[in-house]
Amino acid sequence: MFSTIFNKKSISASGVIGLNERNIKLIYPNNPKKHYPLADNKILTKEILHRYDIPCAKTYAVVEYNKDIKEAWKSCNQYNSVAIKPANGCGGDGIKILKKDKKGNWTNHGEMITDRQVFQHMASIIMGFFSLGSHDKVLIEECIELHPFFYDIYPQGIPDFRIITLDKTPLMGMLRMPTDKSDGKANLHQNGVGIGIDMKEGRLLEVYNGKKYSNHHPDSTFLVNGTPIPYWKEILEISVATARAFPLNYLGIDIVIDKNKGPQIMEINVRPGLEIQLVNKTGLKEIIKRAI
Amino acid sequence: MNLKTNLKISLTLIITIAIISIGLKVKPILNNFDNFNPEKVYKINYRFFFKSGDKSISLKTYIPKNNIRQRISRENIKNDTTLSFVRKEEIGENIRAIWKTNAKNTYHSVDYEFVFEGKDRNYSIPKVFNIASGKYRKYLKPTQNIQSDHEMINELAAQLKQNTQTDKEVIKNIFDYVYAIPSAPIITLTDAVTTIKQNRASCNGKSRLFVALSRNLGYPARIKGGIIVENTEKRTSHAWAEVLINETWVSFDALNNHFGYLPANYLELYQGDKSLITHTSGIQFDYTYKMDQIHHISFLKMNTEEIHNLPGFSLWHLIDKNVIPLATLHLLLLLPIGGFLVAFLRNVVGLQTFGVFLPVLIAFSLLHTGFISGIAIFTGLIMFIGLISYPFDKLGLLYTPKLVISLTIMVSVILLATHFGIKHNIAWLTKLTFFPIIILTISAERFSRSTLEDGYIKAIDKLFQTLITTAISYLILSWSWLPSVLVLFPEITFLIIALSTLLGRYIGIRWVELFRFKPLLKAEK
Numbered sequence: 001m002f003s004t005i006f007n008k009k010s011i012s013a014s015g016v017i018g019l020n021e022r023n024i025k026l027i028y029p030n031n032p033k034k035h036y037p038l039a040d041n042k043i044l045t046k047e048i049l050h051r052y053d054i055p056c057a058k059t060y061a062v063v064e065y066n067k068d069i070k071e072a073w074k075s076c077n078q079y080n081s082v083a084i085k086p087a088n089g090c091g092g093d094g095i096k097i098l099k100k101d102k103k104g105n106w107t108n109h110g111e112m113i114t115d116r117q118v119f120q121h122m123a124s125i126i127m128g129f130f131s132l133g134s135h136d137k138v139l140i141e142e143c144i145e146l147h148p149f150f151y152d153i154y155p156q157g158i159p160d161f162r163i164i165t166l167d168k169t170p171l172m173g174m175l176r177m178p179t180d181k182s183d184g185k186a187n188l189h190q191n192g193v194g195i196g197i198d199m200k201e202g203r204l205l206e207v208y209n210g211k212k213y214s215n216h217h218p219d220s221t222f223l224v225n226g227t228p229i230p231y232w233k234e235i236l237e238i239s240v241a242t243a244r245a246f247p248l249n250y251l252g253i254d255i256v257i258d259k260n261k262g263p264q265i266m267e268i269n270v271r272p273g274l275e276i277q278l279v280n281k282t283g284l285k286e287i288i289k290r291a292i
Numbered sequence: 293m294n295l296k297t298n299l300k301i302s303l304t305l306i307i308t309i310a311i312i313s314i315g316l317k318v319k320p321i322l323n324n325f326d327n328f329n330p331e332k333v334y335k336i337n338y339r340f341f342f343k344s345g346d347k348s349i350s351l352k353t354y355i356p357k358n359n360i361r362q363r364i365s366r367e368n369i370k371n372d373t374t375l376s377f378v379r380k381e382e383i384g385e386n387i388r389a390i391w392k393t394n395a396k397n398t399y400h401s402v403d404y405e406f407v408f409e410g411k412d413r414n415y416s417i418p419k420v421f422n423i424a425s426g427k428y429r430k431y432l433k434p435t436q437n438i439q440s441d442h443e444m445i446n447e448l449a450a451q452l453k454q455n456t457q458t459d460k461e462v463i464k465n466i467f468d469y470v471y472a473i474p475s476a477p478i479i480t481l482t483d484a485v486t487t488i489k490q491n492r493a494s495c496n497g498k499s500r501l502f503v504a505l506s507r508n509l510g511y512p513a514r515i516k517g518g519i520i521v522e523n524t525e526k527r528t529s530h531a532w533a534e535v536l537i538n539e540t541w542v543s544f545d546a547l548n549n550h551f552g553y554l555p556a557n558y559l560e561l562y563q564g565d566k567s568l569i570t571h572t573s574g575i576q577f578d579y580t581y582k583m584d585q586i587h588h589i590s591f592l593k594m595n596t597e598e599i600h601n602l603p604g605f606s607l608w609h610l611i612d613k614n615v616i617p618l619a620t621l622h623l624l625l626l627l628p629i630g631g632f633l634v635a636f637l638r639n640v641v642g643l644q645t646f647g648v649f650l651p652v653l654i655a656f657s658l659l660h661t662g663f664i665s666g667i668a669i670f671t672g673l674i675m676f677i678g679l680i681s682y683p684f685d686k687l688g689l690l691y692t693p694k695l696v697i698s699l700t701i702m703v704s705v706i707l708l709a710t711h712f713g714i715k716h717n718i719a720w721l722t723k724l725t726f727f728p729i730i731i732l733t734i735s736a737e738r739f740s741r742s743t744l745e746d747g748y749i750k751a752i753d754k755l756f757q758t759l760i761t762t763a764i765s766y767l768i769l770s771w772s773w774l775p776s777v778l779v780l781f782p783e784i785t786f787l788i789i790a791l792s793t794l795l796g797r798y799i800g801i802r803w804v805e806l807f808r809f810k811p812l813l814k815a816e817k
Contacts, residue, residue: 016805016812018799018809019802019805020800020801025799127690128690178744210802278808278811278812281811
């Protein structure tokens with residue numbers, strides 16, 4: 001063990017960035033703490049995205065107080081599908097996707113949901129149930145319809161692209177996909193998989209499940225390695241536009257592709273994880289050196 | 293940039309001053325290094341008052357001497373001029389102090405003062421003993437009060453020897469029997485046989501019976517007399533027994549349950565079935581033993597004055613003047629060290645813990661509870677509270693009220709366990725109150741949340757890492773010299789600020805990341 005610890009050469013040659021170096025070299029100097037809410041609060045994030053006309057899900061309503069819940073929900077009746085999210089939620093907790101069935105009733109995961117249940121959910125968001133007890137706001141927005149590209153690889157859950165930008169330059173990217181074991185979530189810590197991306201060509205690389213690399217998604221036979229990513233140019237463009245719009249210089253930007261509207265920004269992250277290095281089999285330091 | 297340079301300069305300055313200040317003290321401290329390492333130091337004063345009658349009288353008592361576990365120094369005798377003083381070495385290793393006077397019908401007082409430094413001694417007892425040489429024959433013979441040849445002793449000894457395989461078992465049986473006799477504060481002389489008959493005895497009856505039984509079965513044994521030193525004034529002395537095992541006299545105190553062990557605060561005064569004070573009969577006599585604990589640094593041969601006069605800065609005056617209770621001062625001084633240790637384990641090694649300083653605080657609790665039982669209690673409490681708060685998580689309660697529920701359950705569990713432990717005499721259960729309850733509750737809460745968010749495997753993994761961190765903290769904090777070193781060198785606290793600044797700038801890969809990024813590191817080789 002100690003031979004690995006003190007083998008400085010192999011560490012520096014691999015160009016891997018650890019948590020200490022990420023914090024000191026990338027996050028602290030590039031992301032001023034006072035601007036963190038712009039990324040942590042989805043409502044603030046979207047305000048800026050809307051202001052700069054960067055594509056993202058349309059905001060239907062923001063609810064701050066219980067008394068406004070009914071009114072807001074009434075105004076949403078004109079849409080066929082909505083996503084209800086806590087502004088400060090983390091890890092995808094508290095997100096509900098609601099769709100109207102043929103008869104015009106709201107459903108969640110194919111089951112009918114009453115207005116009262118919707119109100120209750122919004123009330124618990126406001127009470128801070130998904131944000132550790134502090135008061136929160138409800139964000140009701142347009143529901144993204146996934147591009148068929150994702151269904152080819154794996155048809156369930158909500159996948160997304162993660163693009164790392166430093167000084168407004170996209171450095172590294174990956175596609176995160178749910179699996180049968182991940183309960184619809186694409187997070188690598190929750191049994192999702194990460195797929196490396198060739199940033200120049202806009203093609204998918206190998207699939208990494210936290211232990212092994214392969215050419216397939218673990219629950220599908222579709223050949224992932226080498227598949228071109230649709231709208232790749234646009235994905236890079238909106239990443240750069242987003243990085244320009246925020247006073248945060250080191251970001252993890254989450255993007256999905258909508259069937260009709262193309263790439264959309266989902267959210268941005270000021271403390272992006274380091275797993276992306278493993279997914280792409282490359283150290284971040286190496287990439288940063290090449291980019292500068 | 294300017295701020296950075298300023299910080300650098302002030303840090304360098306702090307380090308330099310601290311190192312110079314430490315350097316000044318190192319030499320005198322090393323010169324006075326003490327191998328004896330006493331655990332307890334007391335100033336002890338025998339005070340005797342008496343009125344002589346119409347003939348010459350004498351007063352005799354035993355005074356201590358040095359051995360491997362006790363050191364006597366600064367002897368000081370104050371008595372009125374009409375008294376003559378002699379010190380007499382008796383056959384059988386005892387030293388006696390004798391005061392005599394011819395003055396009639398006068399009041400006299402004697403102050404015999406000395407400093408006692410003691411440490412405990414743990415004897416390892418072999419299973420089978422060598423046969424003792426002939427010169428110890430007298431320690432096998434019966435005496436008036438140790439009737440080792442009495443029929444009742446014969447019978448009891450034979451009974452205790454039954455079904456034993458080794459000498460150690462025999463001694464253990466004798467010890468257990470004598471220990472089980474109910475203790476009673478009987479001041480009058482109780483001999484060995486009476487002790488069996490009345491099945492009730494104080495130290496003198498118990499030690500005589502222990503010696504009688506040992507002698508009966510062929511183990512040379514003797515009475516040992518002394519004082520259990522405490523920070524008080526008292527009149528009681530103490531007696532225990534010694535058995536000769538392979539040329540070593542091994543201590544057994546069947547009153548206070550010390551089997552082959554002599555605590556640090558036992559002052560040894562004499563051997564043999566004697567009384568500590570004897571005086572001419574028919575005089576008015578009173579006495580007391582006054583004992584005061586002295587603050588000391590175990591590895592230093594210096595007294596308070598000398599430590600005060602050390603060059604540079606030390607915290608000795610805080611101890612000496614009793615400004616802060618000693619335990620509190622130690623805790624305060626150890627906190628930064630413990631904190632730094634946790635910072636190192638988190639940022640360099642990469643261990644994850646529930647609560648940043650929880651491991652340090654738990655390590656402190658372990659100093660009171662003992663390591664193994666403490667770790668077991670800690671893990672038990674965390675898991676138990678985590679488990680109990682699970683249904684409340686499912687209920688969908690808000691965070692703070694849920695925390696109150698966990699806290700309340702934690703307090704109830706601790707109180708119930710303590711109650712149960714005292715009632716049924718289960719020592720480890722009574723120690724739960726040593727734990728920092730609120731921090732423990734919050735950690736239990738984090739543990740239960742972690743089982744929900746990351747799954748129980750990850751949560752237990754993190755708990756395990758918390759335990760490792762706690763164990764390492766305990767290992768370092770339990771080093772008995774550490775508090776004294778920090779009292780002598782409080783500059784170390786400043787060095788910790790400097791070291792933490794360096795640690796705060798550390799950008800190397802954490803050791804656990806070496807395993808996390810193994811595929812990447814390998815690829816480059």
